[in-house]
Amino acid sequence: MEKRYINIIQQVIPFIFKGKNIQIIITTHDPLTLSDIPNNNIVYLYKTTDGKTELLDQISKQRPTKTFGANISDLLADSFFVNDGLIGDFAKEKIEKTIEWINNNIELKSRNRDSFSRELEYHKKVISIIDEPVVKIKLSEMISELEDSNDFQRQILNDEIRFLTEKRDKLQ
Incomplete structure (x- = not known):
């Protein structure tokens, strides 16, 4: 119902209040x-932080x-003041x-030579299972800076290109 709420109001109100100027106030957490x-x-x-409620004016940085028309995840993070992210703690x-x-x-010089290769492979596996493409691509770029090659980053980008190509092809 929430998804259609504003649309219904926009359609019904003009019939109820013909020729009148009205203002509708809606409160929501949705x-x-x-x-x-x-x-x-x-x-x-x-x-x-002290429990008071403030009105944020148009120029407020907060x-x-x-x-x-914004993405729901963006709205939750931005408009509903979700400060600790939109992913699970794990x-x-x-x-x-x-x-x-x-x-x-x-x-x-800060690397542990005995465990670096093993830990590098572990973190590559973590990166490879991340489903958020922006995070995944950025982390693959960061990991590639530790290596002498960009093979891992190239693999991640190729996987994303393949995924997007398949998605595009399904639309045709």
Whole structure:
């Protein structure tokens, strides 16, 4: 129902209030409803760390920037002030540990020669099972900086190209 709420209101209200100018105020915690409303028509309330509620004006840096027709994940992350991401803690921890490992092994002198190859293969496996393409591609790029070749990054990019090509071909 939430998905059709704004559309129904837009169709029904003119019949009920013919020739009248009215203003409708809707409150929601639902990103589907929010995606039907232009951002400049939205008033954002924000709870501060001390428990007070603030109104975010149009120039506030905390104010979300996208709503109308926006992706639901983006709306949740941006408009609903989800600060800790939109992935599960387990996946987030694995990705963060991979990033930390890459950063700790950028310099040759900081690498543990005995375990580097084994750990590199482990983190490549973690990267290869990530389903978010932007994260996966960026991590493959970072891993490739640790190696003398771009083979892993090329493989990840080729897999993504293959996936997108198959998806495009299904549309034809």
